[in-house]
Amino acid sequence: MEKHLFRFGGSMALVIPKAWAEKNVPGNKGMVYISENQFGNLLISARVNVRKENETVINSKTKVSFLTKLVDAYHLYGVRKIRIYSADHLTKDQIAGIVNKINRKCSGFEITSQSKNDLVIEDFTDLKEIDVDKILLRLRSLINQELNELSNGQPVAIEEVENLVDRFYRLGVRYLYITQAKDALRYFRVLQLLETIGDQLYTLSSNPKIQKSGIFDELAEQFDKSFSGFQGDDTAIESSEEMKDTFLKKLPSHKLDGASLYILKELSINMSKVANFGLRIDPEITGTL
Numbered sequence: 001m002e003k004h005l006f007r008f009g010g011s012m013a014l015v016i017p018k019a020w021a022e023k024n025v026p027g028n029k030g031m032v033y034i035s036e037n038q039f040g041n042l043l044i045s046a047r048v049n050v051r052k053e054n055e056t057v058i059n060s061k062t063k064v065s066f067l068t069k070l071v072d073a074y075h076l077y078g079v080r081k082i083r084i085y086s087a088d089h090l091t092k093d094q095i096a097g098i099v100n101k102i103n104r105k106c107s108g109f110e111i112t113s114q115s116k117n118d119l120v121i122e123d124f125t126d127l128k129e130i131d132v133d134k135i136l137l138r139l140r141s142l143i144n145q146e147l148n149e150l151s152n153g154q155p156v157a158i159e160e161v162e163n164l165v166d167r168f169y170r171l172g173v174r175y176l177y178i179t180q181a182k183d184a185l186r187y188f189r190v191l192q193l194l195e196t197i198g199d200q201l202y203t204l205s206s207n208p209k210i211q212k213s214g215i216f217d218e219l220a221e222q223f224d225k226s227f228s229g230f231q232g233d234d235t236a237i238e239s240s241e242e243m244k245d246t247f248l249k250k251l252p253s254h255k256l257d258g259a260s261l262y263i264l265k266e267l268s269i270n271m272s273k274v275a276n277f278g279l280r281i282d283p284e285i286t287g288t289l
């Protein structure tokens with residue numbers, strides 16, 4: 001449908017269809033969210049798809065692994081308040097498992113109430129203070145730290161750094177799920193790639209032979225080019241692809257074990273994929289196809 005724009009103060013405004021508002025905005029009050037896709041189109045959405053609260057009934061025999069996966073999933077998909085109720089009682093192991101999961105993985109989650117039979121978890125994340133581009137820059141910094149430690153042959157803090165990579169990855173996914181931000185799919189794929197790159201570096205940290213080979217200096221240079229490519233530097237996209245091809249050709253000469261060679265190959269490929277998500281399609285071109 002077509003809608004006319006009109007001036008509202010120093011801005012432009014349009015009227016949202018009444019039928020849409022009644023369906024998606026309870027009581028016709030509250031906030032709607034406007035984002036822009038890669039073609040310059042505005043997207044209007046309401047947060048009705050995000051479950052604000054959830055209650056789960058368990059018992060003392062419910063496995064800790066199940067509970068931690070449950071909390072993990074609720075956090076990732078934007079649930080803002082969780083009540084876990086036990087028909088008989090919550091065990092010490094169940095509570096300890098949930099606390100450990102929150103501390104390690106679930107940024108913003110806090111236990112706000114606890115008794116013999118129930119435990120309440122609430123989200124204190126202020127989405128107004130979060131920006132997905134800043135999250136990606138933080139992930140870039142952490143991965144650079146991992147590469148630097150591996151290059152120096154002293155990956156003493158790499159496990160702690162990798163935990164931070166995982167936390168920021170989850171925060172980014174959660175932000176995208178709740179806000180339906182601009183280019184959400186593109187950002188989601190890059191977040192996945194950065195988290196995978198962090199995992200691969202952590203896996204390689206157990207092989208001291210690789211740390212003395214100079215490989216991580218090459219990968220650090222490629223990663224820098226790849227991220228610049230993602231940020232819109234077209235020449236960096238091309239350079240990253242060339243660096244990947246050169247790296248893969250030289251890789252067999254390092255005489256490493258098969259598993260390490262495979263991970264290094266995938267690592268370089270994943271870095272080049274990050275750059276490729278910097279490519280933009282001109283909507284005027286797509287309109288002529």
